[in-house]
Amino acid sequence: MTPDAARVTCLSCGQANRVPLAKKGAGPKCATCGARLASGEVAAVDVQIHDKATRADDLPLIVDYWAPWCGPCRMMAPEFAKAAASLQTKARFAKIDTEQFPAVSQRLQIRGIPLLILYTKGQEIARLSGARPATEIEAFVRQHL
Template sequence: MQDGIRLTCLSCGQANRFPFTKLKAGPKCAKCGVMLVGDDVAALNDLRHDKAVRADDLPLIVDYWAPWCGPCRTMAPEFAAAAKALRFLARFAKIDTEQFPAISQRLQIRGIPLLILYAQGKEIARLSGARPASDIEAFVRQHL
């Protein structure tokens, strides 16, 4: 793998670069100090979504959801469990499709919950419907 890794801070949007060997040491954002690789699920806005999808060197899996969606709310703890299990393999984030409808339109999202896995600036795969953590983990591992 390359010597340096680029990651967008999912909290503030700052672009960060650090040696790949430091990935598991808990790198923090140079601007806001938030952990760049955590075991939590980050809430994105449209700008941070697009920047992270386009520029990050670590794969990103995004949960497209809405607060009124029962299956979305049911899957949230399963998605968080998968984030903990795959902490250094991919970053996990979510975006509210009701708050950012342009994302849904641009990505042609017809139903939620929907997971999209991105790597190297491209969409790799989609997984629709509420899934248990084991299915989410298997999906990510299968495509990376």
């Protein structure tokens, strides 16, 4: 990608988009489905979109690995959403259900949930395990960007 543009995978449809960096904060939309690419909300993704976004995106992406039966995961969900809204222009937020997509957990060697993994430019940057308040999630993302 050129230095003045970033590759961003739509977390709704999986389409790769080229976003001019100057317009990143202006609410760019997917060229295919029209979904906002940096909405400040947490997107629930499937394994295909997860893999595409974590391997190819130029913008930071933090993924919450969780399961519906996990009490701490459910407790952290509103805090993760608060952090997503706060860091809307800095990083995108997604979550993937490890019970529905167990192959992701196996491949990433996830031993416990909730687990947050921060990716940027196709690389895993850092991990943060356990349920955390929004302030700790935000500090984690800022520390590694």
